[in-house]
Amino acid sequence: STVSSRLARMLRQDQADRQIFADTPASTWNDPEHVAARARMGENDAQRRAEVQEMLDAGEVHEPDDCYSAAMIFQHGTVAQDYLKAHRLAYQAALGGHGPARGLTAATLDRFLLTVEQPQIVGTQYYTNGPCHMDPFDTSLPDEARLALGARTLEQSETLMRAVDQGLAWDEAVAEAARVPVTRTHQPLLQQARAALAGHDLIGGYAMAVAAALEHEPGAKPVVEGAFQQLRTELS
Structure with missing residues (x-):
């Protein structure tokens, strides 16, 4: 459908914007070209979220693949509500049988919790500043x-x-x-x-x-x- 192709295109753009950082060492990320690329990426992310939100408001996002694409775009948001929206979309995709959406359901829940100053519950967010750790992390989940x-x-x-x-x-x-x-x-x-x-x-x-x-x-x-x-x- 048109909705599916639009979302797939936006997801490809989302990933392409991040490729520059995947292909270069972290030590270069403060170079002027990378700072500029990060600023452009933030603007593009905001534009994509606005476009996906219009589709959600119009009730156009239903299929598991579409929910997953929308979740991937919202997980690159900046506030707790973006992560919570991504979590719900990933959950809908996973319910519909989309395999990778399970992991995204977990990751976006943890990201939301950390953003609202709660410990992560599933254990998907790792920090490598100093010894690798996951704190704050509530390990009580089986x-x-x-x-x-x-x-x-x-x-x-x-x-x-x-x-x-x-x-x-x-x-x-x-x-x-x-x-x-x-x-x-x-x-x-x-x-x-x-x-x-x-x-x-x-x-x-x-x-x-x-x-x-x-x-x-x-x-x-x-x-x-x-x-x-x-x-x-x-x-x-």
Whole structure:
């Protein structure tokens, strides 16, 4: 459709704007040409978000691929609401069967939480200023939920951070983490989500409910919606 082709084009432009930084060492990012490129990228990002918002307002974004493209564009926003919008779009895409959208659902939730001065809950945001770390990070979410959300287990993340600290390049550290064995228990998550929400753990309960919905547990979607409204009201 026209909507799909427009969104796909915008996503390609979004990625192209970032390629200059992927292709050059971080030590050069303060050079005048990179500073100018970053400013242009910020302007382009804002324009793309405005264009996607018009499509959302018109009710034109439905397909999983389209929701994913829109989420990718909004995750490069500047404020908490951009990340929350990206999270919801990624969740819709993941519900529709879009594989990579699971990881984006997790990453955008963590990014939103950190922006509103809450600890990340899934564990997707790494910091390499000094020893690699993920703080602030609430590690209480079960690994089963992390895996359902397309994220690494705690042991995998610890392996990745150790590898970075030992001097491995990021891609090599990611590969090292991927070699850590993972056992899926497929234990139901909705019951744990409800218990967490009843115990006033809104963030943990919401994250587990999202994981349950993505694993197609019956009854999970309404729990996600109720918790999301509460999350948006209390944290935005």
